[in-house]
Amino acid sequence: MQTSPRNPLLETLPPITPGTALFLDFDGTLVEVASQPEAVVVPATLTGVLAGLYRQLGGALALVSGRRLMDLDTFLAPLQLPSAVEHGAQRRNAEGLLISAPPADMRHVLQAAEGLLELHPGLRLERKNLALSLHYRHAPELEELCMQVMRAAVERSSGLDLMQGKCVIDLKPVGVSKGTAIAAFMAEAPFAGRQPVFAGDDVTDESGFSQVQQMGGYAVKVGPERTVAHHRCAGVVELMAWLQSAMPAAASAGAGASGGQRLTA
Known part of the structure; x- marks a missing residue:
């Protein structure tokens, strides 16, 4: 068999x-x-x-x-x-x-992300309903800069968490x-x-x-x-x-x- x-x-x-x-x-x-x-x-x-x-x-x-x-x-x-x-x-x-989830205040992180895109067109911003994703797959050399800028924006915000994935920084409501x-x-x-x-x-x-x-x-x-x-x-x-x-x-x-x-x- x-x-x-x-x-x-x-x-x-x-x-x-x-x-x-x-x-x-x-x-x-x-x-x-x-x-x-x-x-x-x-x-x-x-x-x-x-x-x-x-x-x-x-x-x-x-x-x-x-x-x-x-x-x-x-x-x-x-x-x-x-x-x-x-x-x-x-x-x-x-x-x-x-x-x-309750929506978080995205004003500072959105402003920071858009500022990065103006200077670095290789970045990609993905706006969602309650979250935000900044992609740097086509500009990996900008990883450190993106993290620094977005962390600073999160510190000026309330109710937001930052996560780093594969060539992406995700912002979402805390909790x-x-x-x-x-x-x-x-x-x-x-x-x-x-x-x-x-x-x-x-x-x-x-x-x-x-x-x-x-x-x-x-x-x-x-x-x-x-x-x-x-x-x-x-x-x-x-x-x-x-x-x-x-x-x-x-x-x-x-x-x-x-x-x-x-x-x-």
């Missing part, structure tokens, strides 16, 4: 079972990081895989991203999943309700993170009572890794950088193989409820 070839990757990553609550970052995890935020290429199979897992997990699948909600919905259309966006500042729950967003999901149906699993690739995902591990779940770091996560895979392709490998097992266990009402695929 012929057996399937051994896949070492799938032996080192945590299981996705009918009792899993699955949380996934977007950029660098489900799609490769692009030169500009709008230039990402969504794999042809991604929407179908996410829709299948959503159904098999009874709706207990959510995206946890620094993106705006409208960006995720556009990239994955017609699929609309429960999502925490802008690093936890906004969250669409399983019932489709949008929950937002919210990917970790707080995952904790909020886990207090609600259909996530409550399940074992959380979160996969992400950036420093901004570390709060989510810590949160799921504190709750007895699993964290998966995508990429080689240092992390608190106990599991790791090399990149987007390997992450997708892990997700696809879980679909037959979940289906055979009978996890086929549709869960929420926002699945339109």
Whole structure:
């Protein structure tokens, strides 16, 4: 009898079972990081895989991203999943309700970022609903200057946190993170009572890794950088193989409820 070839990757990553609550970052995890935020290429199979897992997990699948909600919905259309966006500042729950953190005063950080752009056109400013991202991917030599200027602007502001990701500086309301967003999901149906699993690739995902591990779940770091996560895979392709490998097992266990009402695929 012929057996399937051994896949070492799938032996080192945590299981996705009918009792899993699955949380996934977007950029660098489900799609490769692009030169500009709008230039990402969504794999042809991604929407179908996410829709299948959503159904098999009874709706207990959510995206946890620094993106705006409208960006995720556009990239994955017609699929609309429960999502925490802008690093936890906004969250669409399983019932489709949008929950937002109190807005912070962005005047000083916006003025500082725009001043940097006037002097250095290689920078990119991404304005969101409750957050702000300053990208220096095309001008990495400006990292120190950008951090210095934006930290000074945050010190003149109230209610703002600064985070540094991969060639980006993120400003968001204080007190919210990917970790707080995952904790909020886990207090609600259909996530409550399940074992959380979160996969992400950036420093901004570390709060989510810590949160799921504190709750007895699993964290998966995508990429080689240092992390608190106990599991790791090399990149987007390997992450997708892990997700696809879980679909037959979940289906055979009978996890086929549709869960929420926002699945339109």
